[in-house]
Amino acid sequence: NAGVMQNPRHLVRRRGQEARLRCSPMKGHSHVYWYRQLPEEGLKFMVYLQKENIIDESGMPKERFSAEFPKEGPSILRIQQVVRGDSAAYFCASSPGHNEQFFGPGTRLTVL
Amino acid sequence: SQQGEEDPQALSIQEGENATMNCSYKTSINNLQWYRQNSGRGLVHLILIRSNEREKHSGRLRVTLDTSKKSSSLLITASRAADTASYFCATGPEWASGSRLTFGEGTQLTVNP
Numbered sequence: 699n700a701g702v703m704q705n706p707r708h709l710v711r712r713r714g715q716e717a718r719l720r721c722s723p724m725k726g727h728s729h730v731y732w733y734r735q736l737p738e739e740g741l742k743f744m745v746y747l748q749k750e751n752i753i754d755e756s757g758m759p760k761e762r763f764s765a766e767f768p769k770e771g772p773s774i775l776r777i778q779q780v781v782r783g784d785s786a787a788y789f790c791a792s793s794p795g796h797n798e799q800f801f802g803p804g805t806r807l808t809v810l
Numbered sequence: 811s812q813q814g815e816e817d818p819q820a821l822s823i824q825e826g827e828n829a830t831m832n833c834s835y836k837t838s839i840n841n842l843q844w845y846r847q848n849s850g851r852g853l854v855h856l857i858l859i860r861s862n863e864r865e866k867h868s869g870r871l872r873v874t875l876d877t878s879k880k881s882s883s884l885l886i887t888a889s890r891a892a893d894t895a896s897y898f899c900a901t902g903p904e905w906a907s908g909s910r911l912t913f914g915e916g917t918q919l920t921v922n923p
Contacts, residue, residue: 731911739916741900741913754910
């Protein structure tokens with residue numbers, strides 16, 4: 699059973715470009731969470747999704763950020779018009795609906 | 811302030827010694843989890859303890875939970891150099907299971923060979 703997969707592992711964007719981060723949950727998991735980690739800090743919750751539904755987006759900035767988890771395919775975290783402050787590691791986690799969350803390896807976004 | 815706060819921020823010990831890390835939180839929880847993160851890598855789930863449990867063991871790990879003090883501790887016995895990593899506690903809110911986790915800032919553990 700493959701773990702949570704994220705791609706790309708590293709992403710470099712110039713200011714103003716768009717960043718698309720993908721997350722494929724573990725097989726059988728219908729709950730997906732996105733977290734952001736700034737250097738030397740803990741993870742901060744961004745958004746919680748189930749298939750085709752956003753359950754909790756209270757941690758996600760209202761501007762420029764969006765997330766989806768379609769019926770088919772991976773979950774996507776999209777950041778439009780990136781700024782330097784968006785540089786961080788973005789982690790996706792999946793869960794079968796119980797409390798334990800399994801994390802992917804993360805996408806490290808660098809905004810030049 | 812953070813929901814989960816680890817203490818100490820950094821810990822350096824010799825191989826073979828025990829390492830104890832503490833975590834405090836503020837609101838009522840459904841569960842508390844500990845994760846390990848090696849430098850530049852993803853998080854590895856170590857152990858989950860539910861709010862109605864007081865102690866849990868997994869290999870060389872022992873976790874305690876005191877809901878009256880809103881605190882938890884992670885003990886790693888007979889540490890190894892490979893245990894060098896950052897350790898985070900994360901809490902799940904009481905009001906919903908399967909919901910978001912709130913992480914602390916982490917304890918950086920260094921185990922010297």
